[in-house]
Amino acid sequence: MMIEKSGSIRLKDIPIPSGATPEQRELAQGMVRVNHLYRSALKVAVTQMEILDEEFASLYDHSPIHHIEYRIKTLESISDKLRRRGYDVTIDNIYAYIQDVAGIRVICNYLDDIYYLRSLLTRSESFKVLREVDYIQQPKESGYRSLHLIIDVPIVISEGTLHLPVEIQLRTIAMDMWASLEHELRYKSDRNFSDSDAARLRLCSEAISEIDREMQDIYQGKEPSYHE
Incomplete structure (x- = not known):
């Protein structure tokens, strides 16, 4: 089962003051392109997860995937994260410093399922793992548990092939319940x-x-x- 948490962003969805400077208008237009490109990378990664899910459902008695959620970070959330880190809100800084604009959350049935899916993703020739943080073996101080992967996803656009990061969170049903509450x-x-x-x-x-x-x-x- 796939659950999308957010929709597309269009230029008309971004509030631009009547007296906006050329820089502000350029930022708004750039944000729309950012959204399009990261949604494209998200589609590529989600499609791969769908292929795995369908394979398990068709060929095996047990699927490690309970369900999959995915989303694009909102413009407000992106801007807040940049400011918290001390960066100006610019298109270049989004590409340079935000690695979770596109995110997938895979909810698994059992602990072993998480590490099995991790092994499939990390040996894939399509994706390169840029970063891995295991909050299951080393939980956060709050008690948060999940396995986080940042993968490099290639997308083909009119200018050529572009590589963008996509965050994948792997957690059990129980971990997801705790994190949500x-x-x-x-x-x-x-x-x-x-x-x-x-x-x-x-x-x-x-x-x-x-x-x-x-x-x-x-x-x-x-x-x-x-x-x-």
Whole structure:
């Protein structure tokens, strides 16, 4: 199952003040091209994931892919990220410093599925892995767990072949549930988020990690490591 989180951006969707400078208008036009190019790279990477998903569904009893989500970062989010990092909002800086304009989230059933998909992607001749961060083996302080890959995706356009980065996040259903609710509680909720809340969420992350391991053992038919 594929779920797209955002749509196309057109020039008329970008607010341009009536008194905008030529530089501001050029930036708006450049943003539309950025969106088009990264959507093209996203399509190439998503198509490859669809091919794998269909192969598993057609030929094998088990598919490591539960579902796939993908999105293009919003213009507001891109601009905010550049400013947080101390960079001006320019087209050149987007290409130079933002590697997750295009993003795919692959939700897997079991822990082993994540590393199996990773092995398929990293040995692919189509994509080159630019960066890998394993937040499963080394979770973030918040308790966040996921495997992140930045892959170099070639796209053919009228000017020739262009290479752009696409971020792929691999996580289990349980990890995705935790990450979604943690984001909601920390950033979207009206309630005050306390240090106690953060500590409780870390405990939830550890419990979910244990559940992931136990569910995988059950799937593989392993006997429990404890005795009732």
